[in-house]
Amino acid sequence: MTKDGALPKGFERPTVSVSPNDSGVQAKYEEVKSSSKTITLRISKFNPEKDLRTAFHAFTVPYQRWTTVLDAILEVKSHQDHSIGVRYSCRQATCGSCGMIINGKPRLACFTKISELDSDVVTVEPMNNFPLIRDLAVGFERMFSTHKRIKPYVIREDSETNPGTKEFLQSPEDVEKYIQFASCIKCGLCNSACPTMTTDSTFIGPQGLAQAYRYVADNRDQGKDERLRIIDEPHGIWRCHFAGSCSQVCPKGVDPAMGIQLLLRIQKIIILFCVDLGCCLLDC
Numbered sequence: 001m002t003k004d005g006a007l008p009k010g011f012e013r014p015t016v017s018v019s020p021n022d023s024g025v026q027a028k029y030e031e032v033k034s035s036s037k038t039i040t041l042r043i044s045k046f047n048p049e050k051d052l053r054t055a056f057h058a059f060t061v062p063y064q065r066w067t068t069v070l071d072a073i074l075e076v077k078s079h080q081d082h083s084i085g086v087r088y089s090c091r092q093a094t095c096g097s098c099g100m101i102i103n104g105k106p107r108l109a110c111f112t113k114i115s116e117l118d119s120d121v122v123t124v125e126p127m128n129n130f131p132l133i134r135d136l137a138v139g140f141e142r143m144f145s146t147h148k149r150i151k152p153y154v155i156r157e158d159s160e161t162n163p164g165t166k167e168f169l170q171s172p173e174d175v176e177k178y179i180q181f182a183s184c185i186k187c188g189l190c191n192s193a194c195p196t197m198t199t200d201s202t203f204i205g206p207q208g209l210a211q212a213y214r215y216v217a218d219n220r221d222q223g224k225d226e227r228l229r230i231i232d233e234p235h236g237i238w239r240c241h242f243a244g245s246c247s248q249v250c251p252k253g254v255d256p257a258m259g260i261q262l263l264l265r266i267q268k269i270i271i272l273f274c275v276d277l278g279c280c281l282l283d284c
């Protein structure tokens, strides 16, 4: 940069004047918008400060082949109803924030394309089995506290950070035993689909149980007994009726129902072993 603020010779850039009206961007947007198809988006709305019950509000929204349900909700929020309460962040099925019931099924709004729903009417509602905050946003406090309760980290007395301790190496076979459960993004769709959670709000739930299995199956972990004790409670693993709906809705390929069955197998083996020895599981 020279003293008078100009760029040195050879580095000058042409000045371009861009205005929203003559850039062509708005015109292109209108062209795309007018050429696209439309759906009726029915959004469940509830404001605890003024509403007594939820009500559906219908909006006409243009969409393209690639438009997601989250895009459509945000289109409505930008141009038709600014008050819609919706939680989202990454818009790429990674943060787990945008779970909701879409046409009757728990799904991620950012991972569900309108064209794939094969319907002219798309209905979005807040997830079941979670306290409703507003419109499509629900409270995650209980799920996160349950997740925390099962101790979602490797428990060991030693540490790979201690001098003289080597890192905890694992073979591909060791990793294979738990890796699908490590893909959980804590979106809560499995808990929302779980019929036991509907009837027992204190049930640990498929998300927490799948995460308990994730660490029980990790051969670096030494907290197995502790975790098995936590889930062996009246509202713990024994309340699962194995409906399997949790695994059907998981957007990340986690199979919580299988994790629960594998945990049950470990629990039953321990109980049989303890009965044979005449001792109690809790004193192991």
Ligand code: SF4
Binding pocket: 183, 184, 185, 186, 187, 188, 189, 190, 191, 206, 207, 210, 249, 250, 251, 252, 253, 254, 256
């Ligand atoms: S197991 Fe699947 S559905 Fe359940 S919270 Fe994790 S990612 Fe979501």
Ligand code: FES
Binding pocket: 088, 089, 090, 091, 092, 093, 094, 095, 096, 097, 098, 099, 108, 109, 110, 111
């Ligand atoms: S916005 Fe992050 S998962 Fe949908």
